[in-house]
Every structure is written in C-alpha cells, then in structure tokens.
Amino acid sequence: MLKDFQADYIVVGSGFAGATIAERIASKLNRKVLVVEKREHIGGNSYDYYDENGFLIHKYGPHIFHTEKKWLWDYVSNFTDWRHYIHRVLAYIDGKKVPLPFNLNSLYGLFPTPKALRLEKKLLEKFGPGQKIHILELRSAQDQELKELADFIYRKVFLNYTLKQWGMRPEELSPEVTGRVPIFISRDNSYFQDRYQGIPHEGYTRIFERMLSHPNIKVLLRTDAREIIQLDFLYRRIYLNGREFQGRIIYTGPIDELLDFKYGELPYRSLRFQLEVHPVEYYQEVAVVNYPNDYAFTRITEFKHLTGQAHPKTMIAKEFPQEYRRDEPGKDIPYYPILREDEVEKYMRYRREIEKFDGKILLVGRLAEYKYLNMDKAIEGSLVLFENKIK
Ligand SMILES: Cc1cc2nc3c(=O)[nH]c(=O)nc-3n(C[C@H](O)[C@H](O)[C@H](O)COP(=O)(O)OP(=O)(O)OC[C@H]3O[C@@H](n4cnc5c(N)ncnc54)[C@H](O)[C@@H]3O)c2cc1C
Structure with missing residues (x-):
C-alpha cells in the first residue's frame, strides 16, 4: 500500500x-x-476518546488549550469550535481546598482574616498587584512574616508535590520547572491568564482527524x-x-x-492514570484538584468539568507519577523531560x-x-x- x-x-x-x-x-x-x-x-498526548460509559476522556491527562496569540488561536480554530472554559485548580492543604497558583484568595482560605489582611498588604507593597513571583523570590524576602509565608508555601505547596511529581526536591530541578506554578499577587483564581482559552467542542481527536x-x-x-x-x-x-x-x-x-x-x-518522568466512575453527578468543585501533601497521587481530574458533558455519573482520573522505563509496558511513556x-x-x-x-x-x-x-x-x-x- x-x-x-x-x-x-x-x-x-x-x-x-x-x-x-x-x-x-x-x-x-x-x-x-x-x-x-x-x-x-x-493525536499524540492530546488524544481523547469516548469510553464505554460515554465519557470523553483525555487519555494522557487533562489538556486545556490556552494561548496569548490570536493568529495561533485562529489557526487551530480552522479545525474546531470551542467550548468557552476558564481553567481553575484547587490545592488540598491542611484539610482545605484553596486556589492554585497560590494567590491572595488562598491566603484567606488558610489563615485567620487579620493575618491574611496583613500578609496581603505586605505582598502588594513588596511585589505590586498582578505580579507573578517565583517561590525563590518570596523566600528571599527580608520581612519575617513574609519569610514565614514563603516557608509555609514552600512546604505545603511545592516540596511534597515536587517530591511526588519528580522524585526530587525543588532545588534539584531547574527553576524553570518550579516557576511554572508561580505565586500570584492577585484575586484572580484562573489558572492561566492567557487571552484565548478553551476546550475543543468535539474533543481534541476530531481536530487531528480534520488536520x-x-x-x-x-x-x-x-x-x-x-x-x-x-x-x-x-x-x-x-x-x-x-x-x-x-x-x-x-x-x-x-x-x-x-x-x-x-x-x-535522555531522562523522563512518566505517569500512570487510575480511572474511576463515581455514581454522583460531580465528584469535586473544579476540573483539577491537586494533593501536594496527602495520598500517593498528585491530582484528581474530573473530565466533565472540562468537556461540559451532561451525565448522571462522573469519571475521575487519579494521577500517579512514576519512573520512566523505556522497555516496561505501563511505564514506557515519556511525559516530562x-x-x-x-x-x-x-x-x-x-x-x-x-x-x-x-x-x-x-x-x-x-x-x-x-x-x-x-x-x-x-x-x-x-x-x-x-x-x-x-x-
Ligand atoms: C499530563 C500532561 C498534561 C498536559 N496538559 C496540557 C494542557 O493543559 N495544555 C497544553 O497546552 N499542553 C498540555 N500538555 C502538553 C501537551 O501534551 C504537548 O504540548 C503536546 O503533546 C506536544 O505535542 P507533540 O506533537 O510535540 O508531542 P506528542 O503529543 O507527544 O506527539 C508525539 C507523537 O510521536 C509519536 N512517536 C514517537 N516516536 C515515534 C516513532 N519512533 N515512530 C512513530 N511515531 C512516534 C508518539 O507516539 C506521539 O504520538 C500536557 C502534557 C502532559 C504530559
């Protein structure tokens, strides 16, 4: 042929x-x-499919399309219509779910109001509203209370998550990697600030079929x-x-x-996804909840929040990072360099x-x-x- x-x-x-x-x-x-x-x-890692229950699933983890560039958005829009979607992520910390990237609302979710007010004022004065800062930048603050906050965020948001995700401490990784989730001096709970965000109306695979x-x-x-x-x-x-x-x-x-x-x-980190059907309409508040400190998985994705599907039940994916082994089925997908x-x-x-x-x-x-x-x-x-x- x-x-x-x-x-x-x-x-x-x-x-x-x-x-x-x-x-x-x-x-x-x-x-x-x-x-x-x-x-x-x-479709590579952006592939999605319908399972036997009719759920549209992102096989290789949740994929949200986002870009700052109109011409790029326009190019992809030749192959799909979009479902309007703004990605929000929560992190489960000390028994509470707070916005991620860690922002001013996360402060109020975790600390008593007077302390959150004080920290908010200091952060705004030092870094300015709307700024995204690297955890290392916050850790170098002189103010004692900001230093304590930096240590708190480092321990509760970054350290254990990074250990689980990468099998390494944050310091061992390039700052580029840890910097992907900044601290956001803002009340904006959206995960991405890009102007163009969405989920393809008929799924990603349909885009590839058309292309x-x-x-x-x-x-x-x-x-x-x-x-x-x-x-x-x-x-x-x-x-x-x-x-x-x-x-x-x-x-x-x-x-x-x-x-x-x-x-x-060249070394990679791999992932394993555990899919579960739950007999409830929704399992969690948003598409993705991160678990930096509890459990062996790093996060839970609930696909219905992404796809907008109506279904009396719901499907979730628990995400377990693992070592990459090229020759071992189940561990042989190179996800992250x-x-x-x-x-x-x-x-x-x-x-x-x-x-x-x-x-x-x-x-x-x-x-x-x-x-x-x-x-x-x-x-x-x-x-x-x-x-x-x-x-
Ligand atoms: C868990 C996870 C979540 C993500 N979430 C997002 C997100 O929300 N938003 C976002 O913008 N990006 C996200 N990404 C990134 C996204 O997956 C990549 O941008 C995208 O997959 C890159 O496309 P690619 O074509 O470079 O690689 P891939 O999609 O990996 O495609 C490479 C293809 O090459 C094939 N191939 C490799 N070797 C051979 C060979 N020897 N012969 C034949 N075929 C071969 C593979 O099978 C694969 O199909 C995420 C990535 C991961 C891992």
Whole structure:
C-alpha cells in the first residue's frame, strides 16, 4: 500500500507538532506527506476518546488549550469550535481546598482574616498587584512574616508535590520547572491568564482527524518509524524500506531513540492514570484538584468539568507519577523531560548529529526538542518551521 504513495515528506509522530506540519505541507505546498505513528491512534498526548460509559476522556491527562496569540488561536480554530472554559485548580492543604497558583484568595482560605489582611498588604507593597513571583523570590524576602509565608508555601505547596511529581526536591530541578506554578499577587483564581482559552467542542481527536484528512496525507498507524526508516550517517542518506528516500523527514519523536541512544538515554518522568466512575453527578468543585501533601497521587481530574458533558455519573482520573522505563509496558511513556544541565548538553550532542543531514531531517515538538511544550507552543514550533525552513 505504501508503494502506491510517493511521499515527498515523512512526518514521524501525529501529535500537534506532527499534525500541524503535515497539514501545512499538504495544503499549502500541495506535496504528499506520509505520517508515521507508532501508537494505534493519532493525536499524540492530546488524544481523547469516548469510553464505554460515554465519557470523553483525555487519555494522557487533562489538556486545556490556552494561548496569548490570536493568529495561533485562529489557526487551530480552522479545525474546531470551542467550548468557552476558564481553567481553575484547587490545592488540598491542611484539610482545605484553596486556589492554585497560590494567590491572595488562598491566603484567606488558610489563615485567620487579620493575618491574611496583613500578609496581603505586605505582598502588594513588596511585589505590586498582578505580579507573578517565583517561590525563590518570596523566600528571599527580608520581612519575617513574609519569610514565614514563603516557608509555609514552600512546604505545603511545592516540596511534597515536587517530591511526588519528580522524585526530587525543588532545588534539584531547574527553576524553570518550579516557576511554572508561580505565586500570584492577585484575586484572580484562573489558572492561566492567557487571552484565548478553551476546550475543543468535539474533543481534541476530531481536530487531528480534520488536520490529517487532506488527500495529500497518508497516516500509517501502529508503525514505529525505526522499522521503515534507516539513516546512513556516513553518507547522510535516508532510506525508506531499504530504498533511498529523496524527500525530507520531520521528526517529532524522542531524539535519543533516533540515534540508538549512542550518548545515553535522555531522562523522563512518566505517569500512570487510575480511572474511576463515581455514581454522583460531580465528584469535586473544579476540573483539577491537586494533593501536594496527602495520598500517593498528585491530582484528581474530573473530565466533565472540562468537556461540559451532561451525565448522571462522573469519571475521575487519579494521577500517579512514576519512573520512566523505556522497555516496561505501563511505564514506557515519556511525559516530562527531566531538565538538568548535563542532560541538555547530551541533547545538544544528539541534535548536532542530526544537523549533519543538512536540513534533510528537521526536529520539532516536545520529544525531538527535549522541552516541556504546551500545545500552543508545539503548534507554533511547527508553523515557524514551515515558514522558515520548508516553505
Ligand atoms: C499530563 C500532561 C498534561 C498536559 N496538559 C496540557 C494542557 O493543559 N495544555 C497544553 O497546552 N499542553 C498540555 N500538555 C502538553 C501537551 O501534551 C504537548 O504540548 C503536546 O503533546 C506536544 O505535542 P507533540 O506533537 O510535540 O508531542 P506528542 O503529543 O507527544 O506527539 C508525539 C507523537 O510521536 C509519536 N512517536 C514517537 N516516536 C515515534 C516513532 N519512533 N515512530 C512513530 N511515531 C512516534 C508518539 O507516539 C506521539 O504520538 C500536557 C502534557 C502532559 C504530559
């Protein structure tokens, strides 16, 4: 079947990075694209599906689309309508549920009013309204009461959560990682402040179906690219099923895998999701409740809050972080790169090897770039790559 399809480009991976680049090449350049996907479905980690009870479930964890960029929102809106949704997260701390990122309302939820008032005033004076600050910044405050607050937030919000999520203390991680959840000097309880936020009306998978439905695109599921593509590093040639391939590859999979781990594995953290049906209309107040200090799971997601589905029962997912093991089913999904300086250096060595192919192999997406990327950034990366390197 592959013989009948003369591809100009091969795209490895059908997540947002792969689907976007395939869609652009097919529709804007009118060239043929073979999308190779090793899973049994398209959509990468943004994939969702209906289970036997009729619940729409985000298989790889809750996904909320958000971006500051109108042009990016407009691009994705070509493939979906949106359900208006503002994401709110609560954290279960000392028996109470308070807004996350930790904000001025969280203060009032956890401390007696006179103390919360005092702390609010000090925070506003020191940092100014609407500011997002890193926990390390608050920890360096001179004021004794702010210092105590910083220690409290560090212990109750960051420390145990990070230990569970990463198996490491916050100090061992890049500040970029802990900084992803700031302290917000505001009464705004929304998790993201981006101007454009939403959940695709018919789910994420429908977006991918539309993006990849172009007649110039052929999708090959359940196929590991390594089974059909061979790279000749000496002569910088690419082979597809043993025959030289003259087109280009856009690779969105793990870069270390592409080079047979010759410099060692790049480390990842993995996750396990435990799904439960509960015979109540709603299980919790919002889509996501974090449990920094209690239980082995880090958070509970209730999908109905995201999807807006009406159902007499509800479905939740408890999320358990775990070690990533490439060869062990159940632990073999690389979710989050463990970003340490030496690992980034290892990544760069891999990248330099690929660059020797003089642009015949292009890298984009969270795995090929070894970065945490939100969906908007994965799409943006592919759109920019298309404009700068392909068009
Ligand atoms: C728990 C969790 C929650 C998240 N929540 C959000 C959120 O709320 N909002 C947001 O914007 N982002 C969120 N993200 C990030 C989002 O998942 C990524 O931005 C998105 O998946 C990136 O797309 P991608 O195409 O780069 O990678 P992926 O979606 O991972 O796609 C890569 C694809 O390549 C395939 N592949 C890999 N190797 C091969 C191979 N050798 N051969 C064939 N196929 C291969 C994989 O099977 C996969 O389908 C979340 C991530 C996680 C882990």
